[in-house]
Amino acid sequence: MPAVSTLARDATIAPTEGGALLIVDVQKDFLPGGSLGVPGGDEIVPILNRYLVHFAALGLPVIVTRDWHPADHCSFATQGGPWPVHCVAHSFGAEFASGLQLPGTAYIVSKARESKQEAYSGFSGTDLDRYLRGHQVRRLFVGGLATDYCVLNTVKDASALGYEVVLLQDAIRAVNLRPGDGRRAQEEMQRLGAVPADVETVGA
Numbered sequence: 001m002p003a004v005s006t007l008a009r010d011a012t013i014a015p016t017e018g019g020a021l022l023i024v025d026v027q028k029d030f031l032p033g034g035s036l037g038v039p040g041g042d043e044i045v046p047i048l049n050r051y052l053v054h055f056a057a058l059g060l061p062v063i064v065t066r067d068w069h070p071a072d073h074c075s076f077a078t079q080g081g082p083w084p085v086h087c088v089a090h091s092f093g094a095e096f097a098s099g100l101q102l103p104g105t106a107y108i109v110s111k112a113r114e115s116k117q118e119a120y121s122g123f124s125g126t127d128l129d130r131y132l133r134g135h136q137v138r139r140l141f142v143g144g145l146a147t148d149y150c151v152l153n154t155v156k157d158a159s160a161l162g163y164e165v166v167l168l169q170d171a172i173r174a175v176n177l178r179p180g181d182g183r184r185a186q187e188e189m190q191r192l193g194a195v196p197a198d199v200e201t202v203g204a
Helices: 043-056 128-134 145-162 181-191
Strands: 019-024 062-067 107-112 137-147 164-173 196-199
Touching: 019 043, 019 145, 043 062, 043 107, 043 137, 043 164, 062 128, 062 145, 128 196, 145 164, 145 181, 164 181, 181 196
Parallel strands: 019 062, 019 137, 062 107, 137 164, 164 196
Antiparallel strands: none
């Protein structure tokens, strides 16, 4: 069952104890010029840095997911999949965006590591849920790439697992393989209970 959000009744969406920042797949291959560049993907890096500074000042957890593919991953066109080769483990393209100011304490979640298994969600085949529960996280502030794939699927799983989700609308960008995919993805996430926010409403 999706989480029943209490956020609509809250006076603020400012992060407090039980909150965590979850940054999805802000990697070089997903930035403009990368092998699977998301239009405007580089624009979210300075915005995410504002959130990173804010969460660090509050002493709240920061989690970052990344695609960490083997060279023969099933999602690659060379293997019959839909995407160009991207984010191969230990490659330049798999590195986080160079301008992303991650703290040394950030918890890194590597996904889609098996050749025959796709994983758009940060929860798929990872220990993300265990980590969050171990740190008493109840509310996730989510930004990253791409809105209509890995952000959407991560938020769907977070909702199904009972987490409240704050969607950082100024810190996401869409592939838009079909026009409007990003907008539809945001609408779906909000139907699931995700509450839209930005640096102003979060106070970053």
